[in-house]
Amino acid sequence: MTTTMPSIQMTAAKPGSMEVREAQVPSIKPDEVLIKVRAAAVCGSDLHLYQWDESIRPKLLRASDNFRHGVIAGHEFCGHVVEIGSEVGTIMDDPTVKLSVGAFVSAESHVVCGKCYQCKAGEKHVCVNDKIIGFDRDGAFAGYIALPASCVWKNDADLPFEIAAIQEPLGNAMHAAAHFSLKDQRVAILGLGPIGMFSAVIALMHGAQKVIAVELSETRAKIAREIGVHDVIMGKPARGEAERAAERARIQGLIREAAGHDGPDVVLEMSGHPDAITNAIKCVRRGGKVVAFGLPKDAAYTFDDYSKDVIFNGITVQGIIGRRIYDTWYKVRDLVRNEQARAKLRKIITEVLPYTEFRGGIERMLKGETAKIVLTFNSGH
Ligand SMILES: [Zn+2]
Numbered sequence: 001m002t003t004t005m006p007s008i009q010m011t012a013a014k015p016g017s018m019e020v021r022e023a024q025v026p027s028i029k030p031d032e033v034l035i036k037v038r039a040a041a042v043c044g045s046d047l048h049l050y051q052w053d054e055s056i057r058p059k060l061l062r063a064s065d066n067f068r069h070g071v072i073a074g075h076e077f078c079g080h081v082v083e084i085g086s087e088v089g090t091i092m093d094d095p096t097v098k099l100s101v102g103a104f105v106s107a108e109s110h111v112v113c114g115k116c117y118q119c120k121a122g123e124k125h126v127c128v129n130d131k132i133i134g135f136d137r138d139g140a141f142a143g144y145i146a147l148p149a150s151c152v153w154k155n156d157a158d159l160p161f162e163i164a165a166i167q168e169p170l171g172n173a174m175h176a177a178a179h180f181s182l183k184d185q186r187v188a189i190l191g192l193g194p195i196g197m198f199s200a201v202i203a204l205m206h207g208a209q210k211v212i213a214v215e216l217s218e219t220r221a222k223i224a225r226e227i228g229v230h231d232v233i234m235g236k237p238a239r240g241e242a243e244r245a246a247e248r249a250r251i252q253g254l255i256r257e258a259a260g261h262d263g264p265d266v267v268l269e270m271s272g273h274p275d276a277i278t279n280a281i282k283c284v285r286r287g288g289k290v291v292a293f294g295l296p297k298d299a300a301y302t303f304d305d306y307s308k309d310v311i312f313n314g315i316t317v318q319g320i321i322g323r324r325i326y327d328t329w330y331k332v333r334d335l336v337r338n339e340q341a342r343a344k345l346r347k348i349i350t351e352v353l354p355y356t357e358f359r360g361g362i363e364r365m366l367k368g369e370t371a372k373i374v375l376t377f378n379s380g381h
């Protein structure tokens with residue numbers, strides 16, 4: 001086996017300094033497995049990383065030393081097991097699942113400690129000591145990745161690689177969209193980035209009565225219509241407080257009109273834009289539910305009328321991080337086994353590129369010209 005591999009790393013703590021570098025193929029610890037990466041998808045957080053912006057600052061501060069030392073990015077992937085450590089035990093919290101060389105796998109990107117209160121109480125997704133692949137430890141934008149077997153997920157052997165590579169973000173969408181039952185509900189999704197779009201697929205597959213989306217990019221709005229979103233409201237970029245207030249009022253009015261009654265039952269805030277967060281809180285019906293997933297870019301958000309909007313209106317605001325380990329993964333597995341869902345997901349995977357072309361892909365993602373991008377590694381092997 002070769003001892004070096006290509007990898008994509010952040011090579012300096014400044015915007016745009018992500019580059020392909022040769023790296024050593026990692027060696028594994030007794031509880032780890034070595035995986036030959038087949039494909040890895042580009043995440044919104046990789047875009048924040050690429051831009052080195054504020055929203056991801058706590059993560060970056062924690063990880064910035066790592067990046068200075070050449071930590072490899074990427075955390076959404078699939079590949080084949082090539083080596084298994086001597087102490088590898090149960091995977092997927094299921095003693096009946098066995099791992100063997102050649103197995104087609106993906107992984108939970110949050111490597112959890114298994115020892116803290118949350119881990120013991122069945123809430124591993126909020127482990128206080130979690131380490132994130134591609135931030136705190138070497139990631140999957142590489143020829144190979146070494147990971148603790150405890151975060152490895154075994155895929156169906158015939159799952160197409162581009163679908164297998166997006167299960168981690170699909171899990172974010174599943175965790176967000178399935179937190180409240182969407183069956184027969186009127187659902188508004190604010191922001192059609194890939195996870196917003198995946199949430200739309202899940203809402204439709206879970207029998208939402210009506211799915212409404214708000215988006216600025218025409219490219220993404222078009223994809224949303226193709227996957228069956230009932231109503232896509234086009235937002236307009238607004239500058240200055242007066243213009244922004246007018247745009248917020250216009251969008252809230254259009255969402256309420258599309259939802260009927262006095263607003264949607266559930267709003268999924270997937271954009272992180274402060275105006276969209278305000279819209280989510282103000283357009284949801286009284287007693288409705290808001291799922292908060294998008295991260296505001298400058299990490300700050302202020303409620304303008306907390307008493308009325310949250311308390312008097314009796315709404316529920318649920319923050320979503322990561323995926324429930326492994327409940328969410330089992331739900332994702334059911335979804336990706338469904339042909340109708342796969343067809344919708346394929347419309348969201350707009351590009352499958354060799355890893356060497358990652359920069360162009362990221363630039364197009366930043367401009368909203370494309371949706372989900374999957375990078376291939378080890379193709380032809
Ligand atoms: Zn991600």
Ligand SMILES: [Zn+2]
Pocket residue numbers: 112113114115116117118119124127128129130
């Ligand atoms: Zn823990």
